[in-house]
Amino acid sequence: MKELIKNNQLRYVFNFLLICMVLMSVSSCKKFLEEKPQSNSSDANYWLTEAQGNSAIAGGYSLLRKALNDGLFHYAHGDLPTDEFSSERAIGGEDWQFVQNMEWYTAVPSASTYRPLMKLRRFDNFYSAINWANRCIAGIPTIPASGYKSDAEAKKRQFLGEAYFIRAFSYFYMGRVFGGVPIINDQSSSEEVDLNSYRRSTEAEVFAKATSDAKIAQSYLTWDYSTAADRAVRANKGAVLALLAHIYAWQGNYAACETVADSVVNSGSYGYVDRANYLAIFKGQSTEGIFEIAQNSANEATGPGGIGTFLLKSPYLTTNTGTTSWLLDTVTVKQNLFTDPDDLRRKNGFGLFNTADPVCIKYSNITYTSSTSPLTMNNIIVFRLSDIALLEAEAQAAQGKNPQARILLDNVRSLAGLGGSTASDSDLFSAIIEERGRELFMEGHRFYDLVRLARVKGIYKFGNSSSNKINATEFQAGKYFWPIDPVLVQANALFTQTPFWAARML
């Protein structure tokens, strides 16, 4: 009898527990099944604090950094196909010779995604930056005011301004390289991947998009940086205006270009670096820097394969005891651009100038983690004061405001220890482009400067006299816009090849 009671009690307890367990699991079923990522941030647990907002914007810049470095995108598009290099001097490394010779149609197997030529014909990284900018634009306003440490409204405006800048910059950059590229839907961003197929918009539409985004950024951003450490490597109002100046110049809207460039030059936020200390500019974050890509610290630097590896040799790069890999064109360097031995930019920007293999040492801030392991610690200088000053001069010259243009031009020349320009008024525009060539040598500008020179003056100087890589007809047909990789065309039926290259690509 006693056992029976014990038995029943046991069963009662057991069954009661069982029922409790079932009920519990039913009532809290939804909560029970809610599992969010723990070790990663994700869209499910983000946009809560200022620090997260800041981190996200830093992410946006790092995507631009990736875009401008991938396949040496910035230099391979901006300098390699210009007269800074020569078809007659072999350029080392896979694909670079094709880039230099404008054999941009060269077939690359679709699986060889590591090849620079394929990277240079693709724009994936910019769309990553745009996608993330879109997510930031959607996400930042959702950060609660309590999540900010200081003035929530001001910080929010800064972050949003930077996000719009990143988007504007991306469209601008792609537009200059490829002409028309797809403009994606700004709203299709936050939760699901945008799998829509887009067609390529026109060049004009791309620049209109870049302009409108830049104007929004302009409205949000101030001239100040939240910390001094952010100088130039993050966007402020100056960076946006410099961007707008380049957009307008490219469009030939020189009046607008002059206005925005002038507001940068006379903002009082920037000052020229003494040309005796020329290389300080390229270490980055000098008083002259307007927008730069940060990569000059030990934890963000470039190892072998960065621009320094291609332009330098011993003693500037001890790991290269041979000739430089990207051999500069001595005709352009010695006979066209840097003829004046007093030019401080020749004195301080080059090494071994008088040898057969002069070395551009702008990106020679190298440290060695071991005897075989160099790290290049130079920022990518995207916009700087003399660039914008010369752009303003270019705009003025284009509008026939020659005296004003000469003031700005001669100012830049005098910094370099040169006398005033002797160019006639009719040659002034060309002279300014040539000055840009000297001032901004190997800074990713030359190619686009030459395109503007051709557009405005009908002068075609791509390559030296013996190898003019774009003639007038080819220029009219748009040879200067890069083809997109056939892989992209195959993947999206709406994509068309850049017109000049359509017949030349497989």
Added chain:
Amino acid sequence: MKQNFTNHILKTVFGVMFYLLIPWSAFAQTKVTGTIVDKSNRPVPGISVFEKGTRNGTTSNVDGKYAITLSKVGATMTFRMVGYITKEIASAGKNVIDLTMEDDNQTLNEVVLVGYQSVSRKKTTASISTIKGKAIENTPYASFDQMLQGRVAGLTSLGTSGEPGAKSVVNIRGSNSISSGVNSYPLYVIDGVIFDVNDMPNSYGTNPLAAINPNDIESIDVLKDASAAAIYGSRGANGVIMVKTKRGQPGMPPQISANVYQGISESPTLRKIITGAAERRLKMGLIYGSNRVNQADLSMFLTDSLNSAFNNNTDWQSLFVQNAKITNADVSMTGSEGRSQYRFSTGFYNEQGVITGFSLRRIAPKLYLSLNPGKKINVTFDISPTFIKTQHGVGDGSTYPFSTQGFPSSFWKVNQAQRDTYKGNTDNLDEDQTVTLLSNVKVTDTITKHLTITSSFSSTYNHNRRDWLVSGLVSGTGLNNAYSNEYVTNIWEIENYLNYNNNFGDHSFSAVLGQEAQGQTNKTTYASAIDVSSNTVSGISPGNNLFASTYIETRKRLGWFGRLNYDYKGRYLFSASYRRDASSRYNVEKRWGNFYSLSGGWIISDEPFFAKLKNTFSLLKLRGSYGVTGNDPANYYGQYQLYTTDARYYNSSFGVNNSASATTYNGVTVTMPNYEGSAAAKNVTWERYPQVNLGADIGLFKDRVNIAFDWYSRDANDLYYQNAIAPVTSGYQFFSGNLVSLRNTGFEFTLNTNNLSPSSKLQWQTTFTAGINDNYITKLPNGGQDLIVGNSWSQQTLSVGQPVFTYKVYEVAGGIYQTDAEVPTDPLTGKKMTFNGVTLKAGDMKVVDQNGDYNLDLNDKIPYGSPNSRITGGLTNSFSYKGFSISVLCTFIKGRSVWNGYTSDRLLASTYSPNIVWGNTAGPAALGGLSYWVRPGDDVDYATLTDSNVGDRFGLQNSIFVENGSFFKVKNISLGYAFSPQIAQVLKVKGLRLYGMIDNVYMYTKSSLPDPEFVEITGYSNGSGFPPSKKYTLGLNVTF
């Protein structure tokens, strides 16, 4: 022991007296005694002995002895126990009746496990195959999945490596995996506890099933169709393997059993390599014979034959291979105590690798307890902690320190220190330890005679830690690098269910209704340090160049399930099951999935109209099922877009040898999605697998012949695919989602025969299994465009209508161009045919220009076979005569292609800069019997080694390296001899059995790989994998 002996004497005395008493007893009741043994002469306890037609009965004791007093002389006696053929013997006045019970291999009265209940095989409507633990016991492998090959129709089990504890590729009815190199393993259920090997991460990829001691297994039921597997709903898609371990039986006296075997794995056959002076002669001959070699920069290894540093004859291979030892010991104690049963066992297994420095050691204790604290309450405990220690060679993760391509030449001098390092003998370089604790508590309450409620709590805890050191002597950089990985997996599961069983006249019902909740947490720690001073795995000290990360992930699951079995008159069978599952991996709207099955069966042979045929057809059953099972393979957080802090860019670096990478922009840690990866799929949800199965079970000649036949078609719909190419404007490289569908369809056939009369002393049983499976893709994203996986030189495709992972290669046909003139000329341009723009010439292979553009490029590749097996099967012949037994298992695989990287790599190793590289590496000296083009007129298999414009003529992307991977193996021969109980008793034990085994006896194949079974999941093998070996064992089983 002494008491036992005394007992024995007493028994003998009584026995003698008993004989003397016969004349008297003949007039009244008859007492019958005897000993019951099985075919192996082992005493069988627990046999029910009844006087037919009465309630008068007894059971045999632990010695197999019984004694029964019959109520009338000459009465017939019935001997019955599950697993044995029931025997009826007329006592016919005899007082001693010894008998041998026959194993009931295909009995329909046995029960099969179908998830939350067991049903009699005869009444099941599902497609279920069973393997008895006895069939696989003592096979010298660490895990039982390696023993399944050829034993179940429709189940493919292929080894991938001969390394102790390696994973096998196990598929039921074909592969459902669309992730390259990933297998869709079936769901294992060990004594009712779910053991999902798809979700058991560890550092090295050791087989999680090594945690189960194969010798603890009583039986394995393989659930193949939806009807059987649907009760596991969202996890049943790849089939279910139910494992039942050995347990104590009620009323069973204590029994102690010890089992020991030892064995040798035979050192693998070495590849043929030419060494020393002959090697130098061969290489110099080839170099001088070619016209592209600059003799000025010849390697000193080749030219300086007098220098003692270069003129050696080192046999590298023999450094790494050995005859290796296998030891296994099991001790178990089984029995019952009052109303409780128990089994306690400990297994010890130690296998050395045939490559030096590899080993696996396992200690696996296990406890089973079944208690009845109340009359209606039963509590069972299963607790099995397993301790596994493995070692993986010299620490760099590869089998050999050298790849097939980089195999060193014999010219190198190797000193003793280097010798020891390469052999992994110097220090402890790789230590990998796993502790797995499987435990389960189950409480069953009998509410009424027909209704029980069961509540089960199980926990699986797996802790794996691997520490290894890549010595500077083999790391390539000269630095010692230390690594440590730790994986902790914690799974808990609660199940509550009601079982109902009842009969109403001719109607019988059984039903299950239940609920389940499960959670799993994985925690991972990775740590590494570059350039450590230590030479062993002593740990990572603070310092520079440290890298560490940890990761935690959790998933949960809820489910409701029910099943109803109904039959009318025992011959019209019906079963339905339903399961509703929710997973934390999906968003609120997509979370729940419904899975179900319906099945029916008709036992025609029990129909009255069939009675006349009953002598021929002892059984004829037709059955059919349709159902939907599922799978949730998406990663734990597939619905969320994860953010990364990876701020790397093209050539960003912290310095050579520093594995750290950028995480900041201007000092601020970045956050963004990983755009190089796959975009999240917010609406990702369950994969669904509808399946039809039609089958028949046939028994002939009183069940001496049994046939099972099944046809099935299983779709795998909405498979989660992670790497679909995303539009470039999306910002992502890939997107994921439920994107791909495929189908597996085929036939299965199983035949069991008893070839000799049941009364014959010699018994011969044959089991033949065969499965034919066709696998093909039915749906792809992006409008059905092929999905290409792998590198450009080793592409496999998913394309509609083709098997998964079809190889995509250039079709090589017609041999070698003997002259430049022989290369075809494009009539339009007058140019010779090119390969990626480079003109072909004499010595190059004739590759088919599929699109006729006179240039061979990616567009000329064609689908060419796949790694999927089309036909798999096995043949087992078992013979027994008195105490002797012999069993021979043969297996075969057909209709499968493998990718011969072994030949490809050896040829490739012979092409690079011969004059320099041939000094360091074996190159052409390792080509064995391969014939290659040297001069016009050569009738050879392969292109020229030295003179070619075509870089990838020996790459995998040529059809000559896709081979027929079919094989026929004599897999295993086992021999046994059980001593008769009399002899055993002389030795003072209750049972004694000697046995031996030869594994991997013989193989017939057309493939030129060392063994076409042992390839990677992708079908690729470069011959550098861990070789399988022939194993010989000898063992002894003693029962006390």
